[in-house]
Amino acid sequence: MSASPESPCVRVVSVVEQRLVLVARALVGVGQVHRVLGLLDQEIAPPRCFGTDAVELVKQTLSQGLVALLARAAWQQRPVWNPNTGKSRMSRGWELPSLPVLRFSEATFEFLVHLSYHEPRPPGTNRHPWRFGNELPVRPLPLGDQLVFWLAFKTFPNQARIRDWAGQPLILAQPLTRWVIPQAFDRPPDDDTPIPLPDFHAALAQPDFSALLELLRDEAIRNGVQAEWVKHRSIRRHEVETLATRQRETLDGFLDALDQANRRDLGLYLLPIARQVLPVADSPRWWGRELDFSGLRLADRAALYEQLLVLPHALQRLGHWNAQARRVGYLDDDYTASQFWKARWEEEQGDSLVATAANLLRELDFGAVGLSTTPPRSNPAESAGRSTL
Template identity: 30%
Template sequence: MTRTAVPPTRPPEPDGPRQVSKFEFNLLRILRFLMGHFPADQGLQLVRTAVSRPECISGGAVDLVQDTLSKASVLFLTRSGGWRNDKFLRANLPVAGRVWDRIPLDERALHFSRPVLDFLLWLTAEKVQETKQAWDAAPKALTPADELFFCLAFDAMRSDPDVLAALRRKDAFTRNPFCWLTNPGDVAEPDSTKPQPPDFAPVFTGQRAVLLECLQTHLTLRWTRSERAKGQIGDWKKMRQQGQAEHAALRAFLQAADAARRTDLARFVLRTNAAVLQSDMTPVFWTGGLQGSGPPRLADRLETQRSALALPRQMETLEEWQARARSVGYFDEDYQAAQMWKAEWETTQGDRVAARARAAVEMLEPLRGPATPGPAAAGGGPTTTENPADSPG
């Protein structure tokens, strides 16, 4: 964390146990809550409570903030997948090892800037759901570590509807690519018919790409859990909004990954589909919890059900990547990257997964006749159906 990115502080304190004020104590507890090291119910209570803000905070409190940010962030990234002996592309060539083996130290060092501390001060002093003091951070002013922190903060507080509504008005969250990869349904505007995710191109360069390497396992688990929970969603509007946000985020992300030639950073999409589509599935797996007959128009009901299958619909793009990888020759520039993708596809039984995804999606196309199998259909189950899924479920 850069030491220049702090507000005015009191003179340095002598060595020994840190002495902090009540305000600073609350700020540190909120920070620990946002990083997953403090009970959520108590953390949200602090967020919803206003405390008189002092003119400055002590140097000891700033040191504790820096120490908590650095240790908790590294621990989170390590647990999320950085510890794995995995393989990722570097200069378009596969490089194996744990993150500290693959990436030089200067590219792994996390730097937190002024907006993080300003946010913690605002969060401690204000009732976020009834704030009278404006706060936001311009996306261009944030470092990769800042974006990761705001993603974790958003995830920690999104369970409170009032706080979530306040956070949705902040560019620090709504234009944050990591927020869109972990919680697209929550970060998108609830009444938007065409969600607008941020530009994902920066995620595939520099330290953001390193963070995304560490988050592959975390993202796989998050999306798998989200897909399996869709069957419990009873509200048609909520299902449609969440599905549309997921589809917009995944489509934009995969397009950016393809353009950056970093398909390895999209492996969580393939792995999540493989985890969910372990057998032949019908749309009821995703939409079985919807209550009532839904919207009066058949087109709206079908669109809601299509939206629920946002993740399986991405297998069409991944299937195209696999077909292209198969066409890369030994002397082509992308040969090793293509071999790496084909190995991942084979490990996850991509042909079978793609066939199951295609079959589930086509069940929601009542006007489509028998379809021609895709380029990878030979490896799996049924690819066509004529069932016009025009019922609510």
Template identity: 30%
Template sequence: MTRTAPPPSRPPEPDGPRQVSKFEFNLLRILRFLVGHFPADQGLQLVRTATSKPDCISSGAVDLVKDTLGKALVLFLTRAGGWRNDKYLRNNAPTAGRVWDRIPLDERTLEFSRPVLDFLFWLTAEKVHETKLAWDAAPKALTPTDELFFALAFDAMRSDPDVLTVLRRKDTFAQNPFCWLLMPQDAAAPDATKPQPPDFTPMFTGLRAVLLECMQTYLTHRWVKSERDKGQIGDWKKMRHQGQTEFAALRNFLQAAEAARRTDLARFVLRTNAAVLQSDLTPVFWTGGLQGSGPQRLADRLETQRAALALPRQMEILETWQERARFVGYFDEDYQASQMWKADWEAANGDRVAARARAAVEMLEPLRGPVAGQPSIPGPAQGDENPEGSPG
């Protein structure tokens, strides 16, 4: 079930085949492209083409927009993982079943608001890569379903560099938590000295939490592909930017999940690490495609390589969750939640995955301590406060 705020429309049309104008036809094709039901090359061509905008659209076109939005998002969430018979926390207790079994209907109703339709109008009427119309939507004005739709739209269009440049300047995407979970390297400005992810706290309550439950498998597949593709990145600056934005997004997300006591919504981080670290890996797995010797400063080269390992570096947080869960007693409030996390950890072979992640990260820290199989850097003997050659 979906709800949308309709734009100004013409009087109802008689029954029969729905007739739409050229503008409405292009708008509907762009919408289908954004939700993955229309060829990407043709969709991007429409986005780069302007169509004369009418004063209003027909009621038939409005109905088609609402129908397409509702069905496409439901289909996406079902395929993304909502169909799975799984367990998630509800009132701090594991609840099993598919999403429509676990969650009452009124808590999983998808609601769209006016900014979605305004966005479709803007895409259809403007050459987005050359637009002079300052469209944007305030993040606080968006519903959770709006945020997910805009993230899917951003994902569909980000392959066009010109369009991406325009979109990433808008708060609708730059402050969208779903964009930062799916493609943080594109959601953040490429020249940002320090990535600033949005506040992930609202993601763990209400409909946003339901959407995250449905998307765990989808997120896992996305991050696994991203990790395996890193070995093909040849540009040092691009690698550093991607790694830093990934680290900032994941670290903030995990901190918010811990504060909300919804560690089950961070399963995709654990499962992605488990899928990537099926064997002992060296940093070359992530950085093997980098071309040339890189930046002149050794510190910058090391920082780029550390950034490439943004995902395995999150295992230290997940490991602390596991250690804490081991000491939760039977009569403690979080006992059931801790048991579920321990089951997830065991299913992913978390101890082995954490050890492999730690070993890979330590290979990039030559001054922090010895790495297995490598000689350590000798230090001063115990009690020698002023070894020879050091300043007094």
């Protein structure tokens, strides 16, 4: 990039610094992802320091690009519950009770630098020196940081350095990242480092977080469906066990926090996931169908299936919430909230989904988890339309 002295408003960056700007642009959807993928495979050391223009260009790209990205996500109109007024209305994202204010820390810049540059290392040494051996300190991060992490996992899902960062406890401890991306990325099988749980209670106390949950709802649904199909198709037992464990920890913590914050309506996103998965999940054996169970006792096999059926277990909890909503009377304080819940529940066919989930769990109780010879069914997620994000 270049500029003449008569054009002081044009930012000037070096060729090396340009990599950082191109990666930032790709994350917010205004750059060429395939071009950036080629850059990420190259080994090049980062500059010793970045110029002011490069830093300001990254800031400008993120601030403007993320606003445009969330605006696209907000276009679809849907029923939204306003806890401040106790009323619901058909709203687009920019009509939410509050709009998220995104703030960033130095973690975003550090992450983009690690993603954009890879200093050449002697043959035989660890290609990614921060992979699990150099854990980053766990701390709360602003929502802007969490949104950038999620976009990186979405944009470059198979990039090695992205997978390394996804396994960092710092990333797994962030509520937004953990909620919107249930797919777990592998840590080594012999790595038993405790994974910190996100503090959903503190996050839901922030109106900005609740607003982002509304805006990213469709993305969470799409990723939730993909996570169930990962457990269906994967041939690696460690992968599906890790994914199921993190799914259950995340959902339990998230639903607990929703209950405490009186925002049960935000848990209804699980019903569209179930509507796409349960019609093809003919038995508990649908989960883990491609796994090799040879050498496992029947009791161990049943325990594994019990671990994999995260979605049916979560639906049982939503069913209890629905039963409570039906008992709310006209003069009760929560009447309008219960009416909103019941309307959404009927629209999403909640009773049928909970009954199907209960039947799947009942099969587990009876021990009907023998080896399956049923061929896999087609994947509805592969033909479904992509999210607007």
